[in-house]
Amino acid sequence: MKFLFASDSFKGTLSSERIIDLLTESANKIFPGCETFGVPVADGGEGTVDAVIAVTKGNIKTVKVHGPLMEDADATYGEFNGDSAIIEMAAASGLPMVPVDKRNPLNTTTYGTGELIRDALDSGYRKISIALGGSATNDGGMGAMSALGVKFLDAEGNVLSGFGSDLNKVADIDVRGLHPAVAETEFTIMCDVTNPLTGPDGATYTFGKQKGGTPEILDEMEAGMKKYAKLLLDKTGIDVDTVPGTGAAGGLGAAFKVFLNANMKSGIETVLDLIEFDKLLEGVDVVVTGEGRIDWQSAFGKVPSGIGMRSKNKGIPAVAIVGGMGKGADKIFEFGVESIIPTINGAMEIDEALERAEELYAGAADRLFRLLKVGMEIKK
Template identity: 35%
Template sequence: MNFLIASDSYKGSLSAFEVGEAARQGILSAMPTAIVENSPMADGGEGTIDVIALHQKTVRREINVFDPLMNPIVTSYVVFNHEKEEIALIESARSSGLTLVPEEKRNPMSANSFGLGEQIKDAVLSGYRNIKVFLGGSATNDGGVGMLQALGWKFYDKQGKEIGSYGNPLLEVVSFSDEERMSLIDECQFVIVSDVMNPFYGKQGASYVFAEQKGAKTDEVVKLEAAMVRLAALFKETYGVNLQKVAGSGAAGGVGGALLSALKGVLKPGVEMVMELTNLEKKIREADVIVTGEGSLDEQSLMGKVPIGVAKLAKKHGKKVIGIAGRVNTDLHNINQYIDAAFSIQTECLPLPAALKREVAVKQIETTVEQVVRLMKTSHVMKGG
């Protein structure tokens, strides 16, 4: 029996690879003769480059940039050859990520995406013209202003004074100029890879949905929203792009919108790109049962997340799909359109901090998957029914 494990990470607990290895052990405990392949997955958010590097031969480039609070750090991006073309893969979380900011200092009112612009600048100056930017896990809500400043854009306040790159420059923007931007930018193709489809502003936009999670207070969210509305109008006036009509423009605190308009980027769902770069369809064709999952399997999973993306591809080839997750929504009607059966790995009641411990999650995945496969051995599922 051939099993393919194609799971996302369990955020705050296990990497996608670790989830797969735990599930592999569970399968083999129940069925020692099974053939099991672990093909870690991601959806464009934090950790996506690490997953791609497990499947592709990549070269890491270390560079010095500024973090969201403008402290100097060493970060990296990777490059690889795909279909005879050199491609740079840049992850915004490595320069502008929430995990780079101490919890007590997290607040998008004082954070910016300048470091992401420095990553892009280094890739452009190094000769790469096909650049894929992965958005997710950001600490910022600056509409990509910091990123653009690093690339030569000039932003001005109501007095016509140029705005510096400290704090959140978005809050003061009333105009901008791109006359001094890097000219090499025009030679580049930017693909924006994201795991969210939120618009630039509005009740489902970057500020209202994500700013509080990044440390903003309610009144600060209102200020951020007003600034995002102003910036969207400037982008529309200059570049002719109505960001409210482009799902995903609100990704990474609006960085998605800046890439779409100012850098003429093209948005692509993260899970589709990762499935392509990991050759997942071929692996699915060769498997009998697909195991997929993520930290929480719920309605959000339907919005471009790994489990549903994998399951849709598996159903295209008539494969059985099992979902495992740290948490499973009790209403699975929509999810069961794609996943045949979903299981929470929680084998006992534990406080969240205890459940997130690596050794606990590993054991619970092993136990849950083993029991699922033992059941499958006695059912029509394993007999092709």
């Protein structure tokens, strides 16, 4: 028997690497002499860089950047395969970097994300993947593009800094200073939201509240975002509101599309391609995946659906061990996952489940492999 383990982390309790250890121990106990192999996986959110670097044997690089409030900060990105870099925008412009009492999307910028990209370009990387999500910003990507040499100007010709408050001020765009390596670089944006830049489902009204936006602030920013979208259309001919995902990360998706000619792609699909997951499936009998909680959303760009479909396409059964099950969890059965094994083995409070996460996972792993053994006996 050959098993492949590819689970998302259980946030706050179990890392993907620890899950691999627990599955390996259990599999060898129930199937002595079996072959096991595990890879950490993420869906384009937190942990994506670590997962890709672990599999590709790449390196983590630390860079001095400016955070969402233009404070000095250290941020990291991954470098691998000699020509590739992978960046999580949240590493430089993430919401946790802003104290709760200072959260206001008018006052935040993606400048630091642009600095990470600039460093990757200066280091010679010409394949750059960027995970969107978890942003503290709603600046339309002006901050990031400013760090890459684009100038956003007000009506008097003054250069704007690229904060959210500048959306209402921008009147012209000068791209002549854009980093020259952009033209020869392939950018892939990991994005699983389809929100446009503006409108009721756009960046501001969908995500702005969680970044500290009051109704008054959001109305002001939406007016500015509409002005910005029109300017992009006038200057580039691209109507960003017709491109799904341009509202991601406070409009950073729009800037990447317009200025970097980036390809937008599902986070989990990008990660699986980067780690060459299909090659890892060769000779595998069963794949074990999972996540902390599985529900109807898991079928849309989450780790179990991505792993399940890749496995299904190769004719390999996949099963999921999960911390808990929510409404619509059975939808995952349409995406190559054949069964779900919850770790919870009795009635308990969430705090107890979290405290006992490792013990409960090990028990669920034992149950899973024992059930697989029964299936083999039936087949005989």
